[in-house]
Amino acid sequence: MTKRLSGAPRPSRSVAGARRPVPANESAAPVALRLVASVIAPTTVLTALLFYYGRLHAQSLTRQLRVQFTVLDFSFQDYVVRSADGLFTPLVAVAVVGLVCLWVARSITARWTPTQRRTVLRVWAPTASVLGLALLAAAWIAGSSRDLFRDRPEFGGLCLALGVLCLSTAGSAARRGFGRPRERTGEAGPAVGAIAKWTLAFLLVSAGLFWAVNDYAARVGTARGMEVAARLPTEPDVVLYSDKNLNLQVPGARSTFCAAVPDPAGFRYRYEGLKLVLQSGGQYLLLPATWNQIDGVSLVVPRGSGMRLEFSAPGRPPLPSC
Known part of the structure; x- marks a missing residue:
């Protein structure tokens, strides 16, 4: 039986399963998104949203026909079915834009060197800050007066959602691009403050999208009422x-x-x-x-x-x- 020499180095421990410290701002966003999704995803909430948007659609349509919608006594199923007319386009648009952004980000950033990534982040941080503030200002004006987006009232909610996203990503880009210290929590995961920040950001984005779809569903209902009037002869x-x-x-x-x-x-x-x-x-x-x-x-x-x-x-x- 051989003995290990006293001067020989001890075998190094495997680090394959060891967890590296996770930057808070890189993992906080997915955690916050899961928290918001856990509130929005339940069937009761989604059903209530479908009912609400269908009611807006029916109300706008019958108002265009000079009828109070309550006298028609629409059923719950009627409202849910009508909501598809006002939700189909927004859902498809959000899904397509999200997929394109993810595909472009993965395709382009995969070829960048660390130096190139830092350069892009340094440019994006101030650009996103200015763009986000401009979008929030537009959302504020749109909320105070309907004159800014008279023909497209849903743009006010989109400005709010995009403005919050721009400001949120600008802060993360500034910390990573300009070499500011990051909070690390080791095994504990992302910091509570970072999760809270992204949770509030996603809630504001959800509020902006709710605002946008709200106005869009009402506008679609009005357009359907005008189409009914135009098709009467046929x-x-x-x-x-x-x-x-x-x-x-x-x-x-x-x-x-x-x-x-x-x-x-x-x-x-x-x-x-x-x-x-x-x-x-x-x-x-x-x-x-x-x-x-x-x-x-x-x-x-x-x-x-x-x-x-x-x-x-x-x-x-x-x-x-x-």
Whole structure:
């Protein structure tokens, strides 16, 4: 059995499993993002957001048609389904921009030397600071007055989200690019202060995105209402039959009382020149074919067994009245 010589060096311990100190500002952002996601991700929160954006969409659409949306009694499912119209574009835009930024960052920074990275960080730190302050100023003005982004009100929320991101990354870039000391916590992970900073930053970014999508969903609902008004001439004509007099005395609608030869089903009253826009909560939203957004009259008629709707191609000559 051989003995180790007293002067021989001891075998070095394996350091493969040893953890190196983690820079706080490099690992705090993912931890903060997970904390924010743990609050936003639950199904109840996402469902509430879908309901809220769908309600905004429906409210803006019916307001454009001169109708109070509450009388239509939209269901929870109606609001959730309508939210897709206002959320599809923002979600796709955020996902595409995020993927492009990640791909560009990985592709470019992988070829940089440490010196080049420090140079880029030194340039980005003041640039991002100025850009972030400018974006926050624009968001402040947009929040105080709607005149700045009159046609695109969602830009105010985007300015808030991007401004916070620019300022947050500017601080990290300054510490790394100018060689400022970093806080290291060893096995304990990132510092609590760094996690708190990034958590608050992500909350402000979420608030900015909520603001942006809020205004975008409302604008989409208004645009859909304008599209409904523009498409009225091409929508199917509707003849409403009723067993009771509904007294629909509105411009563009023609009413006929069938006294001599009543309808076999007992529908004595006939109303022509109408277009069905939507149906919800046991209500019909009808517009005259000549309806306009200036002085047009919208009709909300309760659905019941004493009514019947008859559809025909637009512009087709009406059938005999009785």
